[in-house]
Amino acid sequence: MITVNKLFFGYTKEVFIKDISFMVNKGEIFGFLGPSGAGKSTLQKILIGMLKGYSGSVTVNGLEVRRHGNAFYENIGIDFEFPTLYEKLTARQNLKFFSSLYSKETGNVDRLLGTVGLLPDADKRVSDFSKGMKSRLNFIKALVHDPDILFLDEPTGGLDPTNSHVMKQLILAEKARGKTIILTTHNMQDAHELCDRVAFIVEGRLKALDTPHNLIMKKSAAKIEYTYTENGMEKNGECEINATAADRLLNSLIKQNRILTIHSKEQTLGDVFMDITGRRLT
Amino acid sequence: MKAVLSAFRQFLKSVWGDFMLTACLVAPVLMGLVFKFRIPELETFLCGYFNKTAVLAPYYILLDLMLSLMTPLMLCFSGVMIMLEELDDGIAKYLQVSPLGKTGYLFSRIGFIAVLSTVYNVIIPVIFTLSGMEITDIALSAVLNALISVVIGMFVLSFAKNKVEGMALIKLSGFMIFGFIAAFFIKTPAGYLAGVLPSFWVGKLVTDDNYLYILPCLTVSFIWIVLLYKRFSARVLS
Structure with missing residues (x-):
């Protein structure tokens, strides 16, 4: 669906995007992850x-x-x-205009408005919409012509948790319809929840590319964190999940029933990103 | 072409939806009506008052030129305001990555303004001319004035960061159309200093009745377009 091979690009004489190659398969959600100024948006602009x-x-x-x-x-x-x-236009007028730009048969405007819960507000001016409503309308604007590939730039940016959840469900629904989706984000949680594969972009270079699960599993093992009391004070302990048998303190605490809390702590995509790139996303 | 026509329809709807911009489309007609019916009355009054055979009549050609050059300025104002709004809202960028494309977007905005300006500039002087301009002069100046409307549009869009600055720059760009006054009044070589303004050559074309002035007018207009293009494309087409 998308093939990038030995891509180089610079806004000036200095090369900004350096030697990037990857493929995106049909029906896949592919994420570009990286901090601001890393080159994600430039890559998307090229695509x-x-x-x-x-x-x-x-x-x-x-x-x-x-x-x-x-x-x-x-x-x-x-x-x-x-x-x-x-x-100044209503939601319906906006969609009708943007769909009129395409030569192929465009999707039913009311059906699209209905899918994002905006049908009751179809005749309201967009200036009266909340940020979440505008984001949903903007999203279905990209669908009016039923495209094969969707490019989404920070689709949940600035949305409250409820609207962010709605947006993610909409994206997954489009994937279920067979769309190929390119997602640009610096939100690791979104990337983990949505993407089949992610590419870490830093300083114009592709630092890693794999499924979120594989990236996490390739890195250091998950840990166990526990708390216990000693001389009336609460203390913390930690060991790698594959070395619990060797942790004498943990084993002795278990035998003495002195554990207060215990839980596993898996690496997050953000931890992996920092390990690989040496950079934080924010 | 479907996308271009849709975008142009949307452009016209945006203009109709704004009283000030609609007024700009009607303004050249209103101005023509005032010139056609009030100026001769004023002339009769002034001739009687000063006991002369002609007071304003020698300057009728100047008023005709002013009317025909105000038209692109007014149309430009409408177009530029809509485009600045589309730039502010990111719509211009979105339209350029639709089947409309960059060229289609520019054509549906600046191109159509130039076409409208040409149509206006033929119809309005034919109906409202005071000096009895010849149809050839009207047609030629209409095409050249349309080019001036493109230059003004590019000038304002290149430098205005928002609609407020756009309004200020449209007023400032009025200097572009007043070159014809120098062509009419300054007969010394110093008058040619105003030759950097395309409207100066439109004035020369009509007042001297010499079609060779089309060449410098085109040259100067294209030089303006070339000079403005880099900044314009960075602002509008990035």
Whole structure:
């Protein structure tokens, strides 16, 4: 679906995106993860044909991106980080206008509004919408022409937990419909929940690429954290999960029933990112 | 083409939805009506008052030129305000990654303004001319004025960061259209200093009745477009 081979790009003479290669399969949610300024958005801009002065090869839907015509956009949907909507128009008018730009049969506007719970507000001006409503409307705007590939830039950025959950469910629903989804985010939790594979991007380079599960498992083992009392004071202990038998203190505490709390602590994608790149995401 | 026409329809709807922008589309007609019916009355009054055969009549061509050059400025104002709003809201960026594309977006906005300006600039002077401008002069100046509307649009969009700055810059860009006054009044070589303004050559074309002035007008307009393009594309097409 998407193939990137030896990609180099620079806004100036200095090379910013350096030697990036990867493939995205049909029906996959593929995430770009990295801190601000790492090159995620630049990569996405190259993939959607906004930046054409690259070297190497970038093919989307079998087309070399730098040579595409406007028909290229008939099959991709883009949801930028911030809503791009006509504030003075209603939700329905916005969707009708944006769908009118596409030559192929476009999705039913009311059905789309219904899928994100905006049908009752279809005739309300977008300027009267909350941030969550705008984000949902912006998301379905990218679906009006039923594209094969979706590019989503920080889809849950700035949303409250409820709206963030709704947005993630919408993304998963599109994956279930067979869409290929490219997700750009610096939210590790979102990436872990949504992505089939993630690529860590730092300083314009691809530092790692695998499934979130594999990335976590490849790194150091999960740990066990426990608390216990000693001389009336609460104390903490920690050992690797695959070395519990060797932890004499833990074993003795268990025998004496002195454990107050005990739980396993798996590595998060954020921990793995920091291990691999030496950078935090925020 | 479907996308371009849809985008243009949306552009017109946005203009109709804003009283000030709609007024700008109607303003050249209102101005033409005032010129056509009030200026001759004023001329009759002034001739009687000063006991002369002509007071304003020698300057009718100037008023005709002013009317025809105000048209692109007014249309530009409408177009630029809509585009600045679309830039602020990120819609311009979104439209450029739709089947409309960059070229389609520019054509549906600046291109159509130029086309509208040409149509206006043929119809309005034909109906409202005071000096009896010839149809050839009207047609030629209409095309050249359309080019001036593109230059003004690019100038404002290149430098305005928002609608407030856009309004200020549109007023400032009025200097672009007043080159014709120099062509009319300054007959010394110093007058050619105003030749950096395309409207100066439109003035020369009409007042001297010499079609060769089309060439410097086109050249100067294209130089402005080339000079503005880098900044314009960074602002609008990035």
